[in-house]
Amino acid sequence: MDAESLPYALDLVAGSGAGLSSEKRAALRASLLLLRRDYRFERVRFWGRIQGIRGPYYIAEGLGGDRAGPRSRLYSLNCVEWSLLPPATEEMITQTAGLKGRFQGDPSYEYDPTEKKGEENERIYEEEGGPMIKEEIRLVAIIDQIDKAVGIVPRGAFVKTPLGPVHENRNFEGLSLTEAKKLNSYFHFTEPVNLKNRTLLQKADLDPSIDFLDSLEHDIPKAPLLFQSWVLLPHSALAMHLSPDPQQLWPFLSWTPSTLLSQPFQPEASLPSQDRASLEQRLSKLRGSWSIQLERGGSLVVLRSLLWPGLTFYHVPMTKQYGYIYVGTGEKNIDLPFML
Amino acid sequence: KMHLSYSPLPNVMETAFYFEQAGVGLSMDENYHIFLALKQLVSMQPIQTCRFWGKILGLEMNYIVAEVEYREGEEEEETEEEEVIEEGGKEGSEEEDEEKEDEPPKSTYKSPPVVPKEENRTGTNKFIYFVCNEPGKPWVKLPPVTPVQIVAARKIKKFFTGRLDAPIVSYPPFPGNEANYLRAQIARISAGTQISPLGFYQFGEEEGDEEEEGGAGRDTYEENPDFETISVMELVDSLSNWVHHVQNILMQGRCSWINPSQKSEEEEEEGEEEEKAEEPDEPQPEVGPPLLTPLSEDAEIQNIPPWTSQLSTNLVPQYAIAVLQSNLWPGAYSYAIGKKFDNIYLGWGHKYSPDNYSPSMPPPVQTEYPSGPEITEMNDPTVEEEQALKAAQEEALAAAEEMDEMEEEEDEDEDD
Numbered sequence: 001m002d003a004e005s006l007p008y009a010l011d012l013v014a015g016s017g018a019g020l021s022s023e024k025r026a027a028l029r030a031s032l033l034l035l036r037r038d039y040r041f042e043r044v045r046f047w048g049r050i051q052g053i054r055g056p057y058y059i060a061e062g063l064g065g066d067r068a069g070p071r072s073r074l075y076s077l078n079c080v081e082w083s084l085l086p087p088a089t090e091e092m093i094t095q096t097a098g099l100k101g102r103f104q105g106d107p108s109y110e111y112d113p114t115e116k117k118g119e120e121n122e123r124i125y126e127e128e129g130g131p132m133i134k135e136e137i138r139l140v141a142i143i144d145q146i147d148k149a150v151g152i153v154p155r156g157a158f159v160k161t162p163l164g165p166v167h168e169n170r171n172f173e174g175l176s177l178t179e180a181k182k183l184n185s186y187f188h189f190t191e192p193v194n195l196k197n198r199t200l201l202q203k204a205d206l207d208p209s210i211d212f213l214d215s216l217e218h219d220i221p222k223a224p225l226l227f228q229s230w231v232l233l234p235h236s237a238l239a240m241h242l243s244p245d246p247q248q249l250w251p252f253l254s255w256t257p258s259t260l261l262s263q264p265f266q267p268e269a270s271l272p273s274q275d276r277a278s279l280e281q282r283l284s285k286l287r288g289s290w291s292i293q294l295e296r297g298g299s300l301v302v303l304r305s306l307l308w309p310g311l312t313f314y315h316v317p318m319t320k321q322y323g324y325i326y327v328g329t330g331e332k333n334i335d336l337p338f339m340l
Numbered sequence: 341k342m343h344l345s346y347s348p349l350p351n352v353m354e355t356a357f358y359f360e361q362a363g364v365g366l367s368m369d370e371n372y373h374i375f376l377a378l379k380q381l382v383s384m385q386p387i388q389t390c391r392f393w394g395k396i397l398g399l400e401m402n403y404i405v406a407e408v409e410y411r412e413g414e415e416e417e418e419t420e421e422e423e424v425i426e427e428g429g430k431e432g433s434e435e436e437d438e439e440k441e442d443e444p445p446k447s448t449y450k451s452p453p454v455v456p457k458e459e460n461r462t463g464t465n466k467f468i469y470f471v472c473n474e475p476g477k478p479w480v481k482l483p484p485v486t487p488v489q490i491v492a493a494r495k496i497k498k499f500f501t502g503r504l505d506a507p508i509v510s511y512p513p514f515p516g517n518e519a520n521y522l523r524a525q526i527a528r529i530s531a532g533t534q535i536s537p538l539g540f541y542q543f544g545e546e547e548g549d550e551e552e553e554g555g556a557g558r559d560t561y562e563e564n565p566d567f568e569t570i571s572v573m574e575l576v577d578s579l580s581n582w583v584h585h586v587q588n589i590l591m592q593g594r595c596s597w598i599n600p601s602q603k604s605e606e607e608e609e610e611g612e613e614e615e616k617a618e619e620p621d622e623p624q625p626e627v628g629p630p631l632l633t634p635l636s637e638d639a640e641i642q643n644i645p646p647w648t649s650q651l652s653t654n655l656v657p658q659y660a661i662a663v664l665q666s667n668l669w670p671g672a673y674s675y676a677i678g679k680k681f682d683n684i685y686l687g688w689g690h691k692y693s694p695d696n697y698s699p700s701m702p703p704p705v706q707t708e709y710p711s712g713p714e715i716t717e718m719n720d721p722t723v724e725e726e727q728a729l730k731a732a733q734e735e736a737l738a739a740a741e742e743m744d745e746m747e748e749e750e751d752e753d754e755d756d
Binding site for chain 2: 011012014015016017018019020021022023024049051053054055056078100101102291293304306309329334335338339340
């Protein structure tokens, strides 16, 4: 969330239970301003707080002129002194992919990836050499993953200029209440993946200047498909029915047993009719990996991510106010398909 | 005349202020709304003590949870008990109608005895919980929790939707709907994370008998009038300065172990005398950590300490408060300063596990009767085979007779 609106915005996301103490708020107000001056950012945002075992990390990010350009991220242990984090690279993400568990709270803590079971992991790390991974690197990778996966903005808030750079849309007056309740009014603010796969019919309704990002509608897990596979055989059938995109499927596959059943089955026959009816009723309201709620009598829309619990996005309909913050442990909720 | 000196209404704003120092809590507006909602609850129900337990997030709506104790003697009677399994009764009546006809032998299977739930005001049902979706909406009382529900809740992990009547579709099947699952999770969270500084609570006067039935430990506590406050630094440094003041839930799903196969009280009394001669099938009584166990005894989660303790501020240590966060139930926070302390839960309502959740496997296929010659079907012999066998037997008989005759002749010869 933008540093300028921080105190007000913190109140709006407080419904999730996590906030900042008055000491941290006061410190942030001053230090974010100083960051902007020192690093010459055009905008500074308070990204959130990752709770380590021994202490929290406070994360801020700064943007330059092109809002879709690379962002600088900084971390602090006390909201006063900030250190710049290196930009995230693919290598970092693959290195830290196998690390599980909580953050320690100490940026120089070193993880030993060779402790992990699995021959594949050991082979990879042996090839690269230098097995110890610092927590700082893991921090960078996780922040990048979270932002790419669940960093969202309302539709129309950003506009892509003909020359390429992305700017805030000064004509954006906010989503209407009906629009705000729909998942397709929100976009992931990252390189689009599904945009090109849309049919021509769908593309006809899009406005290329504002619809240049992926909407949340196609986020997996897609609830209805999931339920059918889930009923009879939880882990083995799950893999068959999820989207075929391997990159998104990998986290859910990593724990499946090696013996996957390959024959099809009829899930409809297994449920008695009353359960099926109530299930369908429930499914129609489920949205997969997001929870949309209207708070304060409809004057505030809050989206909470279920895949990365702790990410809260808020938007006040018919106004320009929106933002998101991540307050959590920095771990993905890999059990999501079972929990829906 | 209004008694303003004592009111069961908790001072939610004061608690919210302290939690805000820790960086935890809802917005002040929401806290005030909850304050007023609790005031409404207290005025409508005969309540002795009331506490804002926390907020559980859900998919469509959230739950605001209040922990309440009724006044002595004011408890409402159980009006409806949901009968989950009514099929047993129906089958019995149908079978009686068909008794005259031939029917297959009845199954001698008796389901294992159900562990009875704990009485109100004891164990897991010590407090009554009320929930509402938003402050201002009517408070709904959650039903008491049964051990079966707690055991099942341990095996599943589902998000709450926000509607109390939503079904829980899971494997193993959860005996109840969302209201029961919510109540079970609240019970588990309370048992795991409700803590107080050491010495604040103490046990009442000893009741003497140590050899109680089932080995139940003490389950009541009272405030210690001679409580000496522990300094904030000590509270943060050492986990042994905090204790759990809610009873631990055993594997059985209750706080006090009970042997489910004991039927009536009379039989129990006889059973006590014969306790020494226990049948080998008798289940072993389960023992858990007693009440007021310090946190230093809590198990680690794969090298992660179960609690993270911090001071609320390093800049002004003389006014700092001690804050504890649970790593086992993320979302459970506690603070303490001087004689004030409180616990709160703000989260999704699930336990933390570093490993992925794996649903339980279905039970193994029941073994069949071992195959052997006595049950293996064999073809009946054909007519030709029977005749051949008969012919062979006659031959053998004739041969045997000849042998006998020859032996007799030999004997006769020898005699001469």
